[in-house]
Amino acid sequence: MSTEIKHYTVSIYTENNIGLLNRISAIFQRRHVNVESLNTSPSEIDGVSRFTIVVNITESQMKKIRGQIEKQVEVIKAYYHTEEEIIYQQSCIFKMRSNLLFDERQIQNIIKESNARIVTVNREFFVIEKSGRKEEIDLLHRELSVFGIMQFTRSGRIAVTKDEMKISTMLKALHY
Structure with missing residues (x-):
């Protein structure tokens, strides 16, 4: 696994619940990761929201953060992608x-x-x-x-x- 810092775009599919944004941002904050960009919107699936978050971190940090995000009850699935994949x-x-x-x-x-x-x-x-x-x-x-x-x-x-x-x-x- 690379220790190189890269731009990752994180896509998080969630139920739309109050307080989830705070909990997700706290996951990044606890690891001292600055969020470069954040967007929330409806997704392609009725009743499911999508967070799109851009961060600059290593892949091992990204995997740990994705694991923490997916532990949130309302999170259905989280993905991360490099610039070349999107x-x-x-x-x-x-x-x-x-x-x-x-x-x-x-x-x-x-x-x-x-x-x-x-x-x-x-x-x-x-x-x-x-x-x-x-x-x-x-x-x-x-x-x-x-x-x-x-x-x-x-x-x-x-x-x-x-x-x-x-x-x-x-x-x-x-x-x-």
Whole structure:
């Protein structure tokens, strides 16, 4: 087992119960592991939620953490994957002053070149949305920062595996 620190994306299928997020984050906290990104959402299975968590740790640490996560009563199954095993994205939105859209021609070029899109415009501000890899979003943020960003927010990672996980088959057998 490698002692190399890697980015792991953890997918946790759970029942949707109050307090579970605190218990799962405590597992990482007790081991002094910083969570880089966290997203919770419904999964492909009715009534089952999915946590997607990104961490930078060794595989042996990851295996121990997965074991602790799976001991939680509400957790149905936990998986972890390397960057090469998944397809992933993040989303972000920027709020900018409206006059920039008309006064700074370069902003329109930045939006077009980054494959971002304008989702709303009014007299005071406009909002840009971008989905992509972290590096793409970081680049767009650097380019727009020069003009002054009023507000910015970024989602946690969302990911699917390249290989079939067969979680749906497993859950049907468990009557979910």
